[in-house]
Amino acid sequence: MKINAILIDDERKALAILKNKLERLCPNVTIIAETQSPKEGIELIKKLKPQLVFLDVAMPELSGFDLLAEIENPDFEIIFATAFDNYAIEAIKHCAIGYLVKPVDNDDLIKTVKKAILNIEEKSALEKNKLLIENLGATTFQNKKIVVPSSEGLEFIKMSEILFFEGDNGYTRIHIVNRKAILSSHSIGYFNKLIENQSFYQIHKSYLINLTYIEKYLNEGYVILQDNHKLPVSRNRRQDFLNCLRE
Incomplete structure (x- = not known):
């Protein structure tokens, strides 16, 4: 072409x-x-x-x-x-x-x-x-959107509405507040780099969560997010994650 x-x-x-x-x-x-x-x-x-x-x-x-x-x-x-x-x-x-x-x-x-x-x-x-x-023109990161290629085309998703990213065999399932999750062909590593140093934290190789939606941390190594999502925190990331929450 x-x-x-x-x-x-x-x-x-x-x-x-x-x-x-x-x-x-x-x-x-x-x-x-x-x-x-x-x-x-x-x-x-x-x-x-x-x-x-x-x-x-x-x-x-x-x-x-x-x-x-x-x-x-x-x-x-x-x-x-x-x-x-x-x-x-x-x-x-x-x-x-x-x-x-x-x-x-x-x-x-x-x-x-x-x-x-x-x-x-x-x-x-x-x-x-x-x-x-x-x-x-957005004053904060959470007011910004990202473009996510999906099977139906391009999805424009506001960062403040993303609950967490879930790695799925090289793909990423994006869980969003009050709507159905979407599947992207990008890996979870792609999204981790895209939003690094923002209000998200990768608690596990398969989970990148929005810290805004944490409701509880369980001592056995799980977080509870809004809508009762229970996700594991990797053992080697727990102390750093707890330090991050305290900050």
């Missing part, structure tokens, strides 16, 4: 390097425009309607996130480029949007472009981009 792309980065050298790598490594990407100006980038997107936009996060005139918010219906796939910015990467990962860490690795570029092409075929960009804008 051939796709049209626009490159937006305020640094001339970074723009030139990305263009060169795409031309050498990703022959199915046709670069139809490039710019160092975010404002010009907005006009190019509106005029040329690209399928894919490579977008720098940190730009002085407008950030990549600000630029995205200026587009009324951002129905194009995005690959963000960023220096290692934990906040930016966390926001992007929650929405299943592609990103590259500068300096851009060749293998990462090829893999991310291939994923973007699959996403373009699935036509899911608009929903994911709107979710990113919504998440960036």
